[in-house]
Amino acid sequence: MNIVKRWLTRLPQLRRDSAYLLLYSPLNVLAFCLVVPLLAAGVSTVVIGVGVLLLLVGLLVAGGFAQLARLAAGTVTGTDPLPSSYLRAEPGSGHLRRVLTPLKDPQRWMDLLWVIVSFPVSLLLWVLTVTWLALGLGGVLAPIPEIILELTIPDQAHNVAELLGLEPALLWMIVMYLTVGVIFLGSAPAVLRAMAACQTGLDRLLLTWRAEIGRLETSRAAVQRAEADTRRQLERDIHDGPQQGLVRLGMDLARARRQTANDPHAAAAILEEAMALNQQTLDELRRLSRGIAPPVLVDRGLAAALSEVATRSTVPVTVELSGLPEPTGLPDHVAYAAYFVASEALTNVNKHSGASRAHLTVTVHDARLHLRVEDNGVGGGALSKGHGLAGTAQRLESVGGHLAISSPAGGPTRVEAVIPCAS
Known part of the structure; x- marks a missing residue:
């Protein structure tokens, strides 16, 4: 029962993975059939100028399909869509420069590479998905027509169990079908999740290249800002807290030394205050250290x-x-x-x-x-x-x-x- 419950909890993700893998390949085939001819025609006619326009159209079409793939990857994983970052024309650029900007954008060419590389991968994953689901569902449902044939035309119904000499043949066939169905359906959530992860991993590698560079640059800047802010805050806290306490502690100890010979009782009182101040300063330092690396x-x-x-x-x-x-x-x-x-x-x-x-x-x-x-x-x-x-x-x-x-x-x-x- 626990196995069945675990399988049922994974059923929503299985539906998402199945839809993703079954729809992804037709989308990628369409992208391949549109983009590759544009690329070939553009390369072959670039010397006469028409090829530049065809290459530009091919890059934009590839970018459109790439954006759909980014959205699909976010949907199947239940997260935000994969980030995209494209080169933009500088402010004040002329119309022609703005139009030709995609040709200078490395991410546009990575989108084009994605269309070509993802084509065989998505096709293979589509075949595996169809095979896995067909064997799983077919194994579970196949006993129904087998029983109908046995009841309606028992003398003409032949199956593998009869050829192997297994009796009763119908029972053996039901067991075989159900075994195959249970194996493939039972493993379908894990297998399809792995295949979907393979496809989204390829998409992430090729379609987020420029966005990842931007994210790393932003992260590095954020680290530098956070370190600078933390350092300034720590400097202020030390200056306003422990440093002032240590200055006063030094002054109290100097007073106590001067009073030692003339008034030992006053010196002892000053030392008591200095010890209390020392403890306060230690507590303040411990509090500040928690903001750096708490021991616990x-x-x-x-x-x-x-x-x-x-x-x-x-x-x-x-x-x-x-x-x-x-x-x-x-x-x-x-x-x-x-x-x-x-x-x-x-x-x-x-x-x-x-x-x-x-x-x-x-x-x-x-x-x-x-x-x-x-x-x-x-x-x-x-x-x-x-x-x-x-x-x-x-x-x-x-x-x-x-x-x-x-x-x-x-x-x-x-x-x-x-x-x-x-x-």
């Missing part, structure tokens, strides 16, 4: 670190964790990013929300960590520049994640982060 996160993993963050909150926080690997199983950059998102979001809950309760949820599935912090406060939060959440969003961009906030006036507020778990 390094030693015991993300689950323990999030529980500690929730415990420190003055607003009661319920924590729900699901799908997290072993305590230190997540890549370091994923665990750190998730910790800082939760820490910053709960800090905002305590400082600004006016909430009476909050809920922290962390789940890991489909190779992504999903984190959500909700509260019943007054709302009004935003990813404005200069706020803590803006810096958190930059931190997430640097690891390929993204942050979203919903905080209408009057509440509630929901902060959601998605972080890829690939190392």
